[in-house]
Amino acid sequence: PLADAMANTGAGKMIADVVIGALGDNAGPYVVMTALFWLTCILSQFMSNTACTALFAPIGLSIAVGMGASPHAVLMTVAMAASCAFATPVGTPPNTLVLGPGGYKFxxxxxxxxxxxxxxxLVNLAIVPIIWPFF
Known part of the structure; x- marks a missing residue:
């Protein structure tokens, strides 16, 4: 639903334009992958991986299309980054489940x-473009 709303309202394209503008007009696909990875990953530390992917997938798709690049590498980067909810106890339910019994701190x-x-x-940046070339 969130992804559809972003696509239908143009919000995904608007955010994609802001990201591309911040990265510069000549940002290459590796720069875009890097930015999307870190934006998605950081947000994923504090919200659902699924919601984070639903938020950033349309943005990544809009950026890839805007660059004239294949979206496969960018979308896989978003999926992998959203799955990296390792750095907080609230990033993913298993982290929260072991917080108390393990006596862990943030x-x-x-x-x-x-x-x-x-x-x-690093693995994503090295392997994903080999499997799904940008152009």
Missing amino acids: MDYVKVGVPLIILMF
Whole structure:
């Protein structure tokens, strides 16, 4: 529903235009993938992975189409980034479930989650464009 609303109202295109404007007119696909990965990933630490994907997938699609690039790599990047809810106890239900019984603190998730997110980012940036070329 959120993705449909964004597409129907033009909000996805508007946000995509803001992101492209912030990145510059000549931003390449790797820059776009990097920006979308981090925006999606950071938001995913505090909201549902599904909602985060529903929010950023139409934005990624609009950006890819605007660049004349294939959307596959960009959309997979959004999906992978939304799945990286490792760095907070509220990012995903399993993190919350083990918070109390494990006696963990918020920073425990950050210490373990941030290196995992960086690793996931690097793997995504290296592998996704090989499987789904931009052009």
